[in-house]
Amino acid sequence: MKNLKRNNMETRDISVTLEQAREWYNSDNSILRALALNAYAKSELFEYEHIKSCIDKVVLGLTIPRNDANKVQTNGKLAIIAKYLNGSWTMSVGKTGYFIGKSSMDDSSVITQIDLTNNIAVYEHKTVQYSGIVYFKDAEGAEKAAKMLGTDIEYLF
Numbered sequence: 735m736k737n738l739k740r741n742n743m744e745t746r747d748i749s750v751t752l753e754q755a756r757e758w759y760n761s762d763n764s765i766l767r768a769l770a771l772n773a774y775a776k777s778e779l780f781e782y783e784h785i786k787s788c789i790d791k792v793v794l795g796l797t798i799p800r801n802d803a804n805k806v807q808t809n810g811k812l813a814i815i816a817k818y819l820n821g822s823w824t825m826s827v828g829k830t831g832y833f834i835g836k837s838s839m840d841d842s843s844v845i846t847q848i849d850l851t852n853n854i855a856v857y858e859h860k861t862v863q864y865s866g867i868v869y870f871k872d873a874e875g876a877e878k879a880a881k882m883l884g885t886d887i888e889y890l891f
Contacts, residue, residue, distance in 0.1 A: 755779055782811065782882060785818040804889040811886070812868045812879055819875040830860045831869035832876040836891045845873045848880045854887060856880070 750758075750773045758766035759779040770779055791814065798806050812834070825831035835857045837844055846856040856876040859869070870876040880887055 750774075752778065756784070780878065780882070782815070786814050789814050789817050804886070808883060808886045808889040809868065811883060812890070815879040815882060816868045816870050816875070819878065820869075820871045823871040825859075825863055825869035827861065827863050830858055831863070831867075831871070832856050832858050832873045833867045833869050834876055834880050834887065834890070846877050848877060849887070852888065852891075854880065854891075 750769070752774060755770040755774045756779050758770035759774075759776075761767065796806065832845065833856070834848070835855060837853050837855050837857075843857055844855040845858055848854045848856065856873045858873070859867075863869075870879065
């Protein structure tokens with residue numbers, strides 16, 4: 735009996751590649767997410783350079799007003815993160831899509847408040863789809879993207 739108890743307390747190590755851990759972290763399985771976070775830091779599992787490398791993209795020589803350069807660049811980053819998190823999901827009229835916006839403090843339509851000092855929040859559209867908005871399939875994705883953008887999110891507003 736003593737051996738049995740000792741064997742139940744025995745720990746084992748497993749090897750997990752970064753790619754496997756990223757798949758686990760991005761899955762809906764909370765146990766796999768926890769295992770991924772035991773093996774790697776969250777910043778290793780969800781970081782922009784990796785996300786960017788996973789998305790098929792085209793770099794265009796755009797002509798834009800000088801004052802809008804940071805806004806366009808940040809919106810491009812946001813679109814790449816959204817494509818990565820959304821997978822094959824796309825927004826259309828009648829679906830619920832989540833997006834990052836700036837609000838007044840008393841706005842009751844806020845889904846998730848992200849930055850209390852600058853009033854940046856996650857909102858949703860259900861019956862409309864506006865041009866130029868980067869939509870996410872869930873509020874959590876929009877919040878993750880906002881946090882990943884950090885202070886650059888201010889360029890959007």
